[in-house]
Amino acid sequence: SRSLRLAVIPGDGIGQEVVAEGLKVLGAALPADVKVEATEYDLGARRYHRTGETLPDSVLEELKGHDAILLGAIGDPSVPSGVLERGLLLKLRFAFDHHINLRPGKLFPGVKSPLAGEPDIDFVVVREGTEGPYVGNGGTLRTGTEHEVATEVSLNTAYGIERVVRDAYRRADSRPRKKLTLVHKNNVLVHAGHLWTRIFQQVGQEFPEVTTDYLHVDAATIFFVTQPERFDVIVTDNLFGDILTDLAAAVTGGIGLAASGNINPSGDFPSMFEPVHGSAPDIAGQGKADPTATVLSVAMLLEHLGFTAEAAKVEAAVAADLAERAGVRSTSQVGDALVARVSG
Amino acid sequence: SRSLRLAVIPGDGIGQEVVAEGLKVLGAALPADVKVEATEYDLGARRYHRTGETLPDSVLEELKGHDAILLGAIGDPSVPSGVLERGLLLKLRFAFDHHINLRPGKLFPGVKSPLAGEPDIDFVVVREGTEGPYVGNGGTLRTGTEHEVATEVSLNTAYGIERVVRDAYRRADSRPRKKLTLVHKNNVLVHAGHLWTRIFQQVGQEFPEVTTDYLHVDAATIFFVTQPERFDVIVTDNLFGDILTDLAAAVTGGIGLAASGNINPSGDFPSMFEPVHGSAPDIAGQGKADPTATVLSVAMLLEHLGFTAEAAKVEAAVAADLAERAGVRSTSQVGDALVARVSG
Ligand SMILES: CC(C)[C@H](C(=O)O)[C@@H](O)C(=O)O
Ligand SMILES: CC(C)[C@H](C(=O)O)[C@@H](O)C(=O)O
Numbered sequence: 199s200r201s202l203r204l205a206v207i208p209g210d211g212i213g214q215e216v217v218a219e220g221l222k223v224l225g226a227a228l229p230a231d232v233k234v235e236a237t238e239y240d241l242g243a244r245r246y247h248r249t250g251e252t253l254p255d256s257v258l259e260e261l262k263g264h265d266a267i268l269l270g271a272i273g274d275p276s277v278p279s280g281v282l283e284r285g286l287l288l289k290l291r292f293a294f295d296h297h298i299n300l301r302p303g304k305l306f307p308g309v310k311s312p313l314a315g316e317p318d319i320d321f322v323v324v325r326e327g328t329e330g331p332y333v334g335n336g337g338t339l340r341t342g343t344e345h346e347v348a349t350e351v352s353l354n355t356a357y358g359i360e361r362v363v364r365d366a367y368r369r370a371d372s373r374p375r376k377k378l379t380l381v382h383k384n385n386v387l388v389h390a391g392h393l394w395t396r397i398f399q400q401v402g403q404e405f406p407e408v409t410t411d412y413l414h415v416d417a418a419t420i421f422f423v424t425q426p427e428r429f430d431v432i433v434t435d436n437l438f439g440d441i442l443t444d445l446a447a448a449v450t451g452g453i454g455l456a457a458s459g460n461i462n463p464s465g466d467f468p469s470m471f472e473p474v475h476g477s478a479p480d481i482a483g484q485g486k487a488d489p490t491a492t493v494l495s496v497a498m499l500l501e502h503l504g505f506t507a508e509a510a511k512v513e514a515a516v517a518a519d520l521a522e523r524a525g526v527r528s529t530s531q532v533g534d535a536l537v538a539r540v541s542g
Numbered sequence: 543s544r545s546l547r548l549a550v551i552p553g554d555g556i557g558q559e560v561v562a563e564g565l566k567v568l569g570a571a572l573p574a575d576v577k578v579e580a581t582e583y584d585l586g587a588r589r590y591h592r593t594g595e596t597l598p599d600s601v602l603e604e605l606k607g608h609d610a611i612l613l614g615a616i617g618d619p620s621v622p623s624g625v626l627e628r629g630l631l632l633k634l635r636f637a638f639d640h641h642i643n644l645r646p647g648k649l650f651p652g653v654k655s656p657l658a659g660e661p662d663i664d665f666v667v668v669r670e671g672t673e674g675p676y677v678g679n680g681g682t683l684r685t686g687t688e689h690e691v692a693t694e695v696s697l698n699t700a701y702g703i704e705r706v707v708r709d710a711y712r713r714a715d716s717r718p719r720k721k722l723t724l725v726h727k728n729n730v731l732v733h734a735g736h737l738w739t740r741i742f743q744q745v746g747q748e749f750p751e752v753t754t755d756y757l758h759v760d761a762a763t764i765f766f767v768t769q770p771e772r773f774d775v776i777v778t779d780n781l782f783g784d785i786l787t788d789l790a791a792a793v794t795g796g797i798g799l800a801a802s803g804n805i806n807p808s809g810d811f812p813s814m815f816e817p818v819h820g821s822a823p824d825i826a827g828q829g830k831a832d833p834t835a836t837v838l839s840v841a842m843l844l845e846h847l848g849f850t851a852e853a854a855k856v857e858a859a860v861a862a863d864l865a866e867r868a869g870v871r872s873t874s875q876v877g878d879a880l881v882a883r884v885s886g
Pocket of ligand 1: 283284287288440474729730760
C-alpha cells in the first residue's frame, strides 16, 4: 500500500471547517491502497498570539518532508495586517519556490454569475508566485513622521519569468483553444513590462500552435466583465494575478468556489493547495462556509500528484453538486454530499 | 468679456474626433460673455514619427499659460509601448503635479451594465496621480540577456498621500452618504500600505462625519461586480486606481462613457481633462467613436474652473441623451444632440 504524506494547515477562521471537508473528499477519492498520512500544523493567529511565531524554522523543515500541503485560510483581524500574510503564507510560497500559482476561472453550469447573459467562462490564470511586488523588498524612511517615504520594489528576473511563461504556454498548448494572453502594464511599468513582453515573445517561438495576445491589466479587467469567454490561459505577474483572480472568482460565482495551487513543478519542495478565499472571521465556527473551493483545491492536489482520474472524479462531483444545488446547506452537508458522489 | 484659455491636445486615433465634439459642447455651455481661446497642440504619434519628440520643453512651457487642458487620447501601435505614455501623458501629469486623478463611476439611467439586476452605481474614485509605481523609478541589469533583472520602484510619501487623502475626505464629506473607502494591499505591500493606512486614519480625525472602511485591492474588484452600490468615495494609489477605474467604467456601461480629471487643486499649473478610453485605432477616422466620455470630461473641466451651473447643464444633457438613446449615431450626431440639449 502506498502512502500520501500530507501536511495540513487549517489556519484561521473558516480554514478549519473547510479543510475538514476537503480531507473527507480526499479520502473518498483516493484509490483504496493509498493511505493519507495527514499531519496537522497549528499555524496562524492562535499560534502567533500564543508564541509570537508565524512559521518557525523547525516547522518549515518538517513541511519539506511531505508530498503536498493543504491550507485552509490565514488571517485574523486581531493580528496586524501583513504579519501572517508575509510571515506565513508568503513565506511558504517563497521558501518552497511556488512559482506557478494556478487559478482556474470556470463558471460551472447551475452557478449564477453576477454578469448578465450567462457567459461561458472557462479559463485558467497562471500567476507568477515568487517575484514582482511580492518580494518584500522596500522600506520606510522617517517612519511615522510627516516626512515619511515608503518604497516597494518589484523584482523581476528573466529566469523567473521564463519558467512561468513556459508553463503557461504548455498549458495553453494542451487545451483545445490553445490561446495565451499576457497581462501586464508595459506602457507604464516599462522595465518589468518589457522584460515580460520580450520573454513572452521568445518562448512563444517554441509553441507555434498557440495563439497569443497582450492586454494591459486595466483593459483586462474590462474584458473579465464584458467578454470573459475570450480568455483561455492567462499568464501574469504576481500582483496583477492576485487582483485578476479575485475578479475571476467574482464573475464565476464567488470566492466560495475558487481553488488554487501554489506549485513547484520541480518537486524539490511540496506544492501547496488552498482556496482563494480568506478566513472570513465573520462566519467562522458557524458551519456556514462553503467548502467547495477547498474541495476543488483538493482536486488540483490530486492532479498534481498524478492522480488524474481521481482529480477528474472530484471535479465531476463538484460540477454535479453545483448543478443540482438548492437550498442552504451547512459546510459538512456539502462535504458529505461530495463524498457520496465521489464514492458512488 | 472674459476668456478661457484652453490648451487642446487631440492626440491619436479617435482623440481628434471626440475632442471636436467636446469643444462644441463646451462652447454651447459657457455663458455668452466667456470666449474660449483654444490653442491646439499637435502631440502624439504623428509628431513623434515626424520629429522624434513626445513633449518638447517649449510646449510644456506654453501649456503652463492656460487655464486648463483638454486631451483626447494618446497611443498608437506604431509607437513602442511606453514611449508616448511615459513621454507625454504621464510627463504632463507629473510636470503639472496632477495629484488628484478624479474618476466618477456612475451608471446613468438607460445605460446597460454588464452586471445583472440593474445595480445603482454612483461613486467616485480619487486616484493618486503623481506617486506609487508610476514614478518611473526602476531599471534593468544585464538587459536583453537570460540573466536580465528588471525593477520597478513604487515611491510613496506622507506628503503625497496626505493631500490626496484629505481631498477624498472633503469630497466624501460633501456627498449625502459621506462614505470613504481606502483601497490598497497593505497585507503584502506593507511599507507603502501601512503609510497609506496611517495617514488615512490620521486625516480621518478631521472628518468625524465621514464613515470609513478599508479593502484590499483584490477584494475591491469583487465588490465592484457583486455590490457596486456599497461605494461612495474611494481613495487609492496610482496603479490600483488605474485598474479599478477601468473596471468601474466597464460596470457602468463602458469606457465610452468614463470621464476623468487630472487635477492640481493649487491652480499653479493647468489641470487636464480626458476621457478614460484610449485612442482606439481600430475605429479611428470613421466617425464611430462615442464622444460622451469627452463631453463628461468637459463637464468636469467646467466644474473645476468654477462654472458649476454650466457643468451641471452638460451632465444633465448627457443624462437625458443616454436615457433616450436609440439606434446607432455617429460621433458628431451625438455631439450635435448634446449641443442642442445644452443650448435648449
Ligand atoms: C492573503 C494574501 C497575502 C494573498 C495574496 O495576496 O496572494 C491572497 O490575496 C491570495 O490571493 O492568495
Ligand atoms: C495610458 C496609460 C498611461 C494611462 C494610465 O495608466 O494612467 C491610462 O490607462 C489611464 O488610466 O489614464
